[in-house]
Amino acid sequence: MTMTRPVFPTPDHDHGRCAADAIAHAEQVCRNRAQKLTPIRRAVLEALLSSHRPLGAYEVIDQLAAERARPAPITVYRALEFLMANGLVHRIESRNAYLACAHHHDAASMVAFLICERCGSVGEIVAGPATQSLNDAARRTGFAPKLSVVEITGTCAHCQA
Amino acid sequence: MTMTRPVFPTPDHDHGRCAADAIAHAEQVCRNRAQKLTPIRRAVLEALLSSHRPLGAYEVIDQLAAERARPAPITVYRALEFLMANGLVHRIESRNAYLACAHHHDAASMVAFLICERCGSVGEIVAGPATQSLNDAARRTGFAPKLSVVEITGTCAHCQA
DNA sequence: GCTTTTATGCTGCAATGCAACAAAAATATT
DNA sequence: AATATTTTTGTTGCATTGCAGCATAAAAGC
Incomplete structure (x- = not known):
């Protein structure tokens, strides 16, 4: 549970590292809580981690469609629900969009x-x-x-x- | 610009008065700003003032439908936009719903x-x-x-x- | 191995929101 | 007053967001 400083992500930060950290953290959290980070859940999280912009559910679908069979909306919503329940993803209400938590x-x-x-x-x-x-x-x-x-x-x- | 106290509306307050005040205030605001509180805009505001619960746009439509020809969604959205632009209505983002401002x-x-x-x-x-x-x-x-x-x-x- | 739980897939649909153009009403102009 | 201009409303159509309900598959427990 690292306590990062309250900053806005700079455009030149090492994002690969940043995303990898977040994935590692997600694995840790799921292990601790006996929750399963299934392939779809992980893929949704990775999609959100591809940027620090919140993505709409359908944007997530589009991203996943590039890598695998296009998931049905409900599939993505369920993954998002799981990720939110475990504090790995936030919902940005004013945008109807979802953001990977980079904060731990x-x-x-x-x-x-x-x-x-x-x-x-x-x-x-x-x-x-x-x-x-x-x-x-x-x-x-x-x-x-x-x-x-x-x-x-x-x-x-x-x-x- | 009365500065009301920061309270939650009690279930037994004089709501008729409360709504009437808000309408009067809306008229005042529009007069000052040379904006037109047209019948539809007023009706939408009144619908929202019927309670202190935020209403979805389609709930507003349903309420208006009881009194007049059922307005198209876009009509209500436009009225809401107007009312928000003039500070008479707030949007509750986490609910996708709209609330008449009872606050002045x-x-x-x-x-x-x-x-x-x-x-x-x-x-x-x-x-x-x-x-x-x-x-x-x-x-x-x-x-x-x-x-x-x-x-x-x-x-x-x-x-x- | 079988049962129970958990996760995914599929079909369909409800709710939210707005674009684009047309008509009407209000305002301004000569 | 007649015309032009701006503002508002109406109509049609559709994109986006979100989920319910049931069927299937995979994992965990006994």
């Missing part, structure tokens, strides 16, 4: 997504204090928070240049 | 939505400091935030009883 944060920690509207890349920041204070504000109204979605759209450092 | 906050202020997963009601809290600190965290990574989506799912005070 523990399941409990709350993350915020930074979505660059120019290049489409998404960074995660571990937003502990801020979401904590949001949750507190909610609790003060008697509301019992369970799950937070924080998605910030804007322009990433690289695209501002 | 100014356009700039950032709000977080509290979504009760039991009764489906949604409250708004003006989440200034917290989202501010989120935005700051984002900026620290070089990201220029523009628009924030904060949606917190949980259980409202009333439903915990």
Whole structure:
């Protein structure tokens, strides 16, 4: 459970390494939790790991179709569900799209997504204090928070240049 | 621009009043901005104001169909777009649904939505400091935030009883 | 080996959302 | 007022997202 720094993926980072790490991490998680990272699940994860852009379910299908028999939508949705349940993939609600988690944060920690509207890349920041204070504000109204979605759209450092 | 308190709508509040206020406010806003609150736009807003639950576009259609000729989806989407552009309606991303703004906050202020997963009601809290600190965290990574989506799912005070 | 659980495949369809063009209504212009 | 222009609404059609329900295959447990 490495705690990476809260950064936006730079365009020149070693992405092969980054993706390989994520796969290794996924294997680790599944082994620990006695879950099965089947070929399809792995393939879906790899498709998402091919970039730091969230992919729609049908984009995932298209990517998989290049390598194997085109999977039915439901197949991909099921794999995505599995991956999300195990904290390996996030759903970006404001885009109806899915993002491989490059962060290795523990399941409990709350993350915020930074979505660059120019290049489409998404960074995660571990937003502990801020979401904590949001949750507190909610609790003060008697509301019992369970799950937070924080998605910030804007322009990433690289695209501002 | 009344600044209401950050609360979850109680089940026993005077909803007729609450909805009437919102309509009056909408008229005011449109007058100020030289925008036209046409019959359809008003009807869509009224449909959303019938509850504090976000409605899907097709739920809005169903509601309107009870009163007038069933509008085509695109008609409702256009009205929703107009209402959102003028800050009268919010889109709840995690639900693909739309919520009449009962808040009268100014356009700039950032709000977080509290979504009760039991009764489906949604409250708004003006989440200034917290989202501010989120935005700051984002900026620290070089990201220029523009628009924030904060949606917190949980259980409202009333439903915990 | 057989049963039970888990995962995948297949067919079909519901829900969401919008593009492109046509008609109508409101506004502006001379 | 008549015409031109802009804004809004209507119509048709379709793309995208998402999943239900049942059948089959593979893996795990006894």
